[in-house]
Amino acid sequence: MEQKNITEYSINYEIKDHPSVKGLQIIEGKSNFPISWLNKQGYCEYQLYLEHMKGIESPSTPEMTHGSAIHKQLEDAFKQDAKKVSFEQTMEESKNEASMSRECFVVSPNNGIRGYIDEIWMKPEEIVIIDDKPGRSPYESTMNQVRAYCLAFKDMTGDKRKIKGALRERGTENLFWIEPFTEDVEKQIKFTIDRMHGLFDGTKPFIPTRNPKKCHSCRFKHDCEHAQ
Incomplete structure (x- = not known):
């Protein structure tokens, strides 16, 4: 597949920062959160409250720093050989030639x-959306991230090709989980996304994890009244 570095998008939305929730934006008059927050929600919803509602800051863990470094290496290597194109051009050309x-x-x-897809394969017959993760275990939170990327791509483009979401072991070619983005999957992820919006607008409570192991390794354990 030809490597294409997408550097230009024709989208132009009205964007504002949310007045009280850190990292939340108002796009076209509606609250809009980063898709990566679904991973935090699956780990512990109260972590979202501490970081984005209360504004508590915590240093990155060694695992987070290492993952970011590997991610940047892969991105830099990709850009060396990739052709710079617009999103719209890539979409159109991929109907005849995979990229x-x-x-x-x-x-x-x-x-x-909203969010950034780690890697996307645009083929004439299908779209494959890939998120890189450490390890080889598909968790509900990481699967939900990929499902949300699929939903955003489908809504943004209106493309009729089949869409698949996949998780890949970071730094390898190992796709250890892959799932067609069906109507049932779409309904499921929309339900979770609606819950996320309910957390931020105050109509749903932030539920803390009941797993002591998660509490032990949490960056916010010293600021959390629910820590075990």
Whole structure:
């Protein structure tokens, strides 16, 4: 597949920072959160409250720093050989010839989500959306991230090709989980996204984890009244 570095998008939305929730934006008049927050939500919803509602800051863990370094290495290596193109050009050309891109931005004002896809394969017959993760275990939170990327891509493009979401072991070619983005999967992720919006607008409570192991390794354990 031809490598294409997407550097230009034709989208132009009205964007504002949310007045009270750190990292939340208002896009086209609706709250919009980063898709990566779904991973935090699956780990512990109260972590979202501490970091984004109360504004508590905590240093990155060694695992986070290491993961960011590997991610940057992969991105830099990709950019060396990739052709710079627009998102729209890539979409159109991929209907006849497969291409691969990294750090592809997607946004869905309708669903209130946005994010950067680690890697996307655009083929004439299908779209494959890949998120790189450490390890080889698919967790509900990481699967939900990929599902949200699929939803945002579908809503943003209106493309009729089949979409698949996949998790890949970081730094390898090992796709250890792959799932077609069906109507049932779409309904499921929309339900979770609606819950996320309910957390930030105050209509749903932040539920802390009941897993002591998660509390022990949490960056916010010293600021959390629910820590075990």
